[in-house]
Amino acid sequence: MxxxxxxxxxxxxxxxxxxxxxxxxxxxxxxxxxxxxxxxxxxxxxxxxxxxxxxxxxxxxxxxxxxxxxxxxxxxxxxxxxxxxxxxxxxxxxxxxxxxxxxxxxxxxxxxxxxxxxxxxxxxxxxxxxxxxxxxxxxxxxxxxxxxxxxxxxxxxxxxxxxxxxxxxxxxxxxxxxxxxxxxxxxxxxxxxxxFESRSGGAPRPQDRRRPLRLAYVGRFYRGVRTPVALLRALAGLHRRESVAGTLEVLFVGPHVEEYERDAAALGIASLVRFRGRVSPAEAARVAADADVLLVVDAPGDGPSVFLPSKLIDYLPFRKPILGLTPETGASARLLRRLGCPVMRPDDVGGITSALADLIERWRAGTLDVGESFDRVAAEFDxxxxxxxxxxxxxxxxxxxxxxxxxxxxxxxxx
Incomplete structure (x- = not known):
């Protein structure tokens, strides 16, 4: 409590x-x-x-x-x-x-x-x-x-x-x-x-495509088990191919996320990524509300994942697209697909790179939004x-x- x-x-x-x-x-x-x-x-x-x-x-x-x-x-x-x-x-x-x-x-x-x-x-x-x-x-x-x-x-x-x-x-x-x-x-x-508790803040704010596309992860990492390293490598590869400075930014918020600042710097993407330690639940909600895309990062595995992290459920009332880095079969992947959200293996750097590029393209085209099934499926978790x-x-x-x-x-x- x-x-x-x-x-x-x-x-x-x-x-x-x-x-x-x-x-x-x-x-x-x-x-x-x-x-x-x-x-x-x-x-x-x-x-x-x-x-x-x-x-x-x-x-x-x-x-x-x-x-x-x-x-x-x-x-x-x-x-x-x-x-x-x-x-x-x-x-x-x-x-x-x-x-x-x-x-x-x-x-x-x-x-x-x-x-x-x-x-x-x-x-x-x-x-x-x-x-x-x-x-x-x-x-x-x-x-x-x-x-x-x-x-x-x-x-x-x-x-x-x-x-x-x-x-x-x-x-x-x-x-x-x-x-x-x-x-x-x-x-x-x-x-x-x-x-999840329904939000009283009304509809999500309109997208302002004059600013960078903002991805946010709210949660914690476990060194050697559940980490953002593959995501950082994918972001670095995308940035090398074509600079995304001013186009894309990623924010990680939660316990132990700062441990990965050095990884981001070594990959040359420190300017694209921000890390903040643990914050209050109210501040975590503000971070999620201000994002354009929310991130789920699970541990990789050979078989189906049994986990359905509560942070995935806490994302639902914000009505934001969710990029799920989770094993292809399992509880999280099943829910994300029902919501109409993309799923990539947590260790698939190439797949994550393609997913990021697709998000940027949809952002530029003004078509980055939740799918038709999102609200109906999310209601099951109210x-x-x-x-x-x-x-x-x-x-x-x-x-x-x-x-x-x-x-x-x-x-x-x-x-």
Missing amino acids: PPMYGPRATQVSRVLGRLARFGWQPTTICLAPRPGGPHWFDGASPDAPAGVELVRVPSPEEWFAVRAAWRVAPGLRDFPDSTRVWVRRAAHTAICLAAAGEYAGLMTFAQPWSDHLVGIRVHRATGLPWVAHFSDPWADSPYATPRQRSIWRRMEADVLREACAVVFVTEETADLVMAKYPGEWRKKVSIVPHG IAHTARLLHQVLLGAFTGAHEMRERGHISGIHS
Whole structure:
């Protein structure tokens, strides 16, 4: 939850606020971050969504001694992540709240994955029906090390065994994760995509072709995994072929993007590219609104990509053309093609060069706009729609579990 930085905090806050409109009264146990600390970089304190109660619990993960221990023994953060030290406190708080009031059920959101460990403890102690929201793969994450996967498999299996319902944001992720478990467990799964809030700013501003075509990427990169290097090389190749100074500019905004300034300079395109570190969600929205084309950059891969990054969904209300650098098959590519947006492999420098040249040509011709299917497809990801899907999941999980308990099929307390 905000003020914690990142797309997951924004998504959870957004969906809980919408669930309150369906009559739910969410009590949310979340981190009490230190102002100005690693989880609250701007020190601003946002209000809770209407109808949502926040119960903030401090975490040892912000203690200097704990962070020093992680630097000495970084492997401690693999059980399953750095938030593990918060689990006991958060679970105790939830159990006390459940004892003092009437709750229909429990829902946990990852990441961090430690949230699901809180869920196991609370579910066992209270018997409350539990919905575990996965979003991305856990033990099957392509970014995990073999050691992490070996640790996470047991934790993941415990969560999937005990949760009453499990939510993923794509069919691809659900298929990947559930393939290794009994078929009966697959019946617990529901697909609820990320959702965006509609904008109140009106129609996009008219294009001014007297200025450069502006491409913007809002998000983070991971060195050696998800990077803009192929895009920078494509831009350099295009610039060598015919100067695009004054014709095209690219802006990268988000954590760790500045690490690639040196790459841009080495390629001779420093004047065409700007890098800004992490900014507030409001500023990130302004950057997206001012762009002419928005960029999605995923990690390359040999097979289909299971990921549907929330930033792609957050782009939709701006009604801008989106250039997707993502594996040719997978969740992101499927959505982008339905929207009528181009898709290129993240490591296909030649293909990216051609895509950039095509964008410039359409910009000059005044035909750079979203396709006919864009609005219809984007509407499927409006938070009003996706929150209703989650509302139905909660009703089914909580009502069904309570009925089973009344018939003696669910124990109220687990040791």
